[in-house]
Amino acid sequence: MTDKRGLELYFQTFARPVVFVLVFLGFHLFWRGHNAPGGGFIAGLVVAVAALLSRIVLDRPFLNVAPQRLLPLGLLLGLVPGVVPMLFGEAFLKSTYGYLTWPLIGEFEWASAVVFDAGVFLVVVGVTLTIIELLAEDTDAGLVAIGETEDA
Amino acid sequence: MPRDRCEEAVNVLTLPVLLPLFGGTLLLLIKRPQGRAGVGTAAALLTLLASCWIAVRSFSGTVLVTQLGGWPAPYGITLVADGLTGVMLLLSGVTGLMTVIYAASSLQHAPRRGGTPVLSRARERLGTPALLQFLLMGVNMSFLTGDLFNLFVSFEVMLVASYGLLLIGGELPQLREGFKYVVVNLVASAIFVAAAGLAYGLFGTLNMADIAARLQDVSGDPRVTLIVLLLALVFATKAAVFPFGFWLPYSYPVVPGAVGAFFGAVLTKVGVYALLRLFTLLTPGETALKNGLLILATLTILIGALGAVSQRRWRHLLAFANVASVGYLVLGLSSGALAPTLYYLIHSVLVIFTLFSLAGLAELVAGGRFGDGHSEGHLGAYPLLGAVYFVSALALAGLPPTSGFIGKFALVQVLLGSGGLLRVFASVVAVASGLLLLYAAMGIWRGFFWGADDAVHRPPLPKGMLRVTGAAGGLLVMLAIASGPVYALAERVAVQLERPADYISHVVPEGDAP
Numbered sequence: 039m040t041d042k043r044g045l046e047l048y049f050q051t052f053a054r055p056v057v058f059v060l061v062f063l064g065f066h067l068f069w070r071g072h073n074a075p076g077g078g079f080i081a082g083l084v085v086a087v088a089a090l091l092s093r094i095v096l097d098r099p100f101l102n103v104a105p106q107r108l109l110p111l112g113l114l115l116g117l118v119p120g121v122v123p124m125l126f127g128e129a130f131l132k133s134t135y136g137y138l139t140w141p142l143i144g145e146f147e148w149a150s151a152v153v154f155d156a157g158v159f160l161v162v163v164g165v166t167l168t169i170i171e172l173l174a175e176d177t178d179a180g181l182v183a184i185g186e187t188e189d190a
Numbered sequence: 191m192p193r194d195r196c197e198e199a200v201n202v203l204t205l206p207v208l209l210p211l212f213g214g215t216l217l218l219l220i221k222r223p224q225g226r227a228g229v230g231t232a233a234a235l236l237t238l239l240a241s242c243w244i245a246v247r248s249f250s251g252t253v254l255v256t257q258l259g260g261w262p263a264p265y266g267i268t269l270v271a272d273g274l275t276g277v278m279l280l281l282s283g284v285t286g287l288m289t290v291i292y293a294a295s296s297l298q299h300a301p302r303r304g305g306t307p308v309l310s311r312a313r314e315r316l317g318t319p320a321l322l323q324f325l326l327m328g329v330n331m332s333f334l335t336g337d338l339f340n341l342f343v344s345f346e347v348m349l350v351a352s353y354g355l356l357l358i359g360g361e362l363p364q365l366r367e368g369f370k371y372v373v374v375n376l377v378a379s380a381i382f383v384a385a386a387g388l389a390y391g392l393f394g395t396l397n398m399a400d401i402a403a404r405l406q407d408v409s410g411d412p413r414v415t416l417i418v419l420l421l422a423l424v425f426a427t428k429a430a431v432f433p434f435g436f437w438l439p440y441s442y443p444v445v446p447g448a449v450g451a452f453f454g455a456v457l458t459k460v461g462v463y464a465l466l467r468l469f470t471l472l473t474p475g476e477t478a479l480k481n482g483l484l485i486l487a488t489l490t491i492l493i494g495a496l497g498a499v500s501q502r503r504w505r506h507l508l509a510f511a512n513v514a515s516v517g518y519l520v521l522g523l524s525s526g527a528l529a530p531t532l533y534y535l536i537h538s539v540l541v542i543f544t545l546f547s548l549a550g551l552a553e554l555v556a557g558g559r560f561g562d563g564h565s566e567g568h569l570g571a572y573p574l575l576g577a578v579y580f581v582s583a584l585a586l587a588g589l590p591p592t593s594g595f596i597g598k599f600a601l602v603q604v605l606l607g608s609g610g611l612l613r614v615f616a617s618v619v620a621v622a623s624g625l626l627l628l629y630a631a632m633g634i635w636r637g638f639f640w641g642a643d644d645a646v647h648r649p650p651l652p653k654g655m656l657r658v659t660g661a662a663g664g665l666l667v668m669l670a671i672a673s674g675p676v677y678a679l680a681e682r683v684a685v686q687l688e689r690p691a692d693y694i695s696h697v698v699p700e701g702d703a704p
Contacts, residue, residue: 110218117212120204129260130204 046095053095060088068159072147078155082162089167105171108164116157119150203256203269205240206279206330209233210286214323223314227294230319234287237326241283248276249679251686253696255336263698264400270336272693273683277532278333278463281539284665285455286326288658292547293322293448295654313446316358322449325351325457332460336697338389338396341464342382345428349375352457355449356441367441374437378427385420392417399697402471402690418473422483425468429461429516431483432490438513439497443505443558447550450505454512455543459535462519466531469523470687471694481612483524488616490517495623498630503558504549504638507630511586512542514623518601521616527604528684533677534597537585537669541594544582544662551575551651551659552638561637569639571648575656576639578663583635585666587628593669596677598624 064085071077089100101108123132135149213233220226247254254271257263271279297314328348335341353375357368386396392413393401408414423434430438438458442450469480494514501507515538522531549558555572556565569576585592598620605617669676686692 106218110215113211113215113218117208117215121208124201124204127201129257130201130208131259133259 049095053091057088057092057096057100060084060091064088068155071155072149072151078158079162082159083166085159086163086166086170089163090170101167105164105167108160109168112157112160112162112164114157115160116154118157119153122150200254200256200271202240202243203254203271203334204258206237206244206283207269207327207334209237209240210323210327210330213237214320214327217320217323218317223297223311226314226319227297230290230294230323231287233323234283234290234326237330238283238287241279241330244271245276245280247271248273249682251682253693255696264395264397267340268336268397268399268697269334270399270693270697271334273679273686274463274466274532275333277536277679277683278459279330281459281536282326282329282333282456285452285539285543286322286329288543288547288662289448289452290319290322291654292451292550292658293318293446295652295658296446296448296550298652298654310359310446313358318355318358318446318449321351321354321358322452325355325452327351329456329460333463336398338398338401339386340396341398342379342386345382345460346379348457348460349379352453355453356445361444364444367437367444370437371441374427374434378424381420382424385417385424388413388420389417397697398467398471399694403694403698405472414473415479418468418479421468421472422465422479425461425464426483426486426520427461428458429465429520430458430490430513431461431486431516431520432493432513433486435490435493435513435516439506439509442509442512443503447547447553451543451546451550454509454546455539458512458516459519459539462516462523462535465520466523466528466687470528471690480524480526483520484612484616487517487520487524488619490514490520491623492517492619495626495630499626499633501630502561502633502637504552504560504634505546505558507634508542508545508549511545511627511630514627515542515586517623518598518620521605521620522601525605525608525613525616527601528687529677529681530597530600530604532680532683533593533673534601536676536680537593537597537666540662540666540669541582541585544578544659544666545586547655547659547662548575548579548582551655554649554651556638560634566637566641567639567643568648570643572639572651574660578659579635579639581663582666583628583631585670586631588624589628591670593666593673594624596670596673600677 064081067076067084068078068081069076071081092098092100119133120131123134124130131154133149133151133154135147135151138146138148140146210233213229213236216229216233217226220229244254248271251273255263256269258267258269260266293314297311325348328344328346328351331347332341332344335344353368353372356371357364389401390396392408392411393404395401395404405414427434429435442453445453465483473479491514494510494512494517497510498507498514501510518534519531519538522528522534552558552560552568552575555568560566581592585594588594588598602617602620605613605620
């Protein structure tokens with residue numbers, strides 16, 4: 039490990055701004071996704087890459103919660119814009135939008151579909167990080183856990 | 191214009207999909223196994239109630255339609271419920287509830303080490319209950335959807351859940367059979383997407399009713415035949431029709447008992463449902479294809495029955511019997527005998543579920559094998575199980591007075607009535623295979639229930655599993671007793687299927703077609 043220190047220094051120095059930029063890019067993609075290429079799925083993937091970089095290079099978890107926890111939360115959040123219109127007698131997933139005028143920012147279009155997108159975002163981040171973490175676990179330990187090792 | 195059609199949206203149609211999704215999501219959040227059992231059962235029960243509501247409404251002859259997101263038919267995704275959907279939802283709801291209860295109850299039994307795959311606590315913790323809910327969601331969605339691509343998505347939801355259920359536990363047989371299952375289904379899915387793409391290119395729509403409405407414009411186009419052929423291939427693979435069904439008989443026995451029962455009873459029948467839709471809605475013609483499928487179905491029956499005779503393990507035998515059962519269904523739908531097919535479909539779901547849940551119990555008693563002389567004579571200790579087995583074995587073979595006889599009789603009657611050498615041959619095979627299935631089922635009877643009572647120790651069987659098995663057997667008996675009304679219902683649904691114009695006009699009203 040010690041001979042890799044120098045290399046790691048480069049990585050760590052560069053990783054910090056890259057993680058920052060990736061997260062920013064992710065949220066930008068999420069934001070523009072309503073009418074332009076982007077959206078919750080691709081933003082989730084980008085943020086997952088940022089989290090992965092933070093996890094591998096900086097060796098510190100990006101999130102305080104276990105990524106598996108994000109799955110049900112994202113699914114529930116995704117259900118909200120589907121079910122709420124039904125409570126008002128509208129069709130499932132019927133989306134609505136409107137305009138708000140905020141001081142300084144000016145006119146601003148909101149859409150209820152963004153909640154669904156946020157759910158997708160959480161699910162994608164959760165799934166990607168869960169898969170990577172499971173793959174990154176000690177393989178032999180995993181095999182012993184399911185009782186499939188022949189010998190050492 | 192789209193406004194007034196939004197008003198008549200029947201939002202209940204989304205519930206058989208949403209409730210399992212919501213239930214499965216909650217199950218991921220709950221930490222205690224007892225809590226998971228309760229929530230899972232509640233979700234399955236609510237799903238069944240919603241399915242019942244839809245089924246009762248649809249049996250009166252109306253076609254219920256809801257446009258998701260309020261987007262009108264050819265552009266958005268439509269959920270449609272006609273009589274066939276009602277029947278299927280009812281079946282999946284009932285078996286889904288029974289599966290969830292059976293699975294939760296089988297946890298009370300401490301799993302034996304290795305050997306038979308019962309649902310162990312470790313597997314339960316890894317998410318089997320949640321995956322069961324997602325499976326139910328995919329199954330219900332495929333029955334409800336009126337959109338070809340959404341049908342593909344439902345198949346994928348179903349498949350991904352079933353991959354998980356098949357592989358959780360990671361034992362060697364699971365990995366071996368899971369590999370085959372995943373590869374076959376991936377290939378089938380790829381073909382499905384390709385066929386959907388071709389259909390979109392040709393028709394400019396993926397809404398099944400809209401495609402059906404545009405079929406006249408392209409009649410005689412060989413591309414239609416190609417698309418139908420590809421779709422039939424995919425659905426036949428899902429339904430395990432010979433020769434695409436080689437993945438089934440050895441993969442169903444490796445999943446936990448309850449899951450295996452649901453796989454056998456419902457999952458295979460999703461393919462049959464899709465074939466029924468394909469042949470009634472999208473291809474009223476195509477006689478050559480139907481005759482080809484009829485030959486394959488006959489071979490499927492034969493392979494299933496012969497395979498069942500050759501097996502010496504409970505669930506392997508039943509998996510082959512399930513293949514034969516699918517053969518009867520495909521034989522019925524490809525020869526145009528829709529009402530017998532529908533009746534036999536109900537029968538097949540119930541009988542396969544009953545037998546698989548019996549197999550789960552038998553594995554607790556004596557392991558998965560039978561007739562090897564180690565453990566027999568269980569009739570004295572479990573007389574009720576013996577009775578349920580006796581009835582369901584007769585039903586499987588198709589002997590009177592069970593529902594299997596009524597279904598097969600109606601089927602053979604239609605086959606012989608329509609004449610032709612092919613159909614006469616098919617009906618001979620159908621009857622002869624019934625005898626083979628009887629012989630196979632007798633093997634279990636002789637090797638497990640009959641004989642001298644020599645078992646020293648019998649484990650206590652979980653009450654929930656026993657009740658579910660008894661209830662499934664009871665439903666099977668009810669199906670025979672109430673065969674008059676049920677068959678009348680099947681005939682009504684068949685008439686509705688034979689007139690797709692009604693379905694089409696409900697989904698895409700005349701004036702709307704661009």
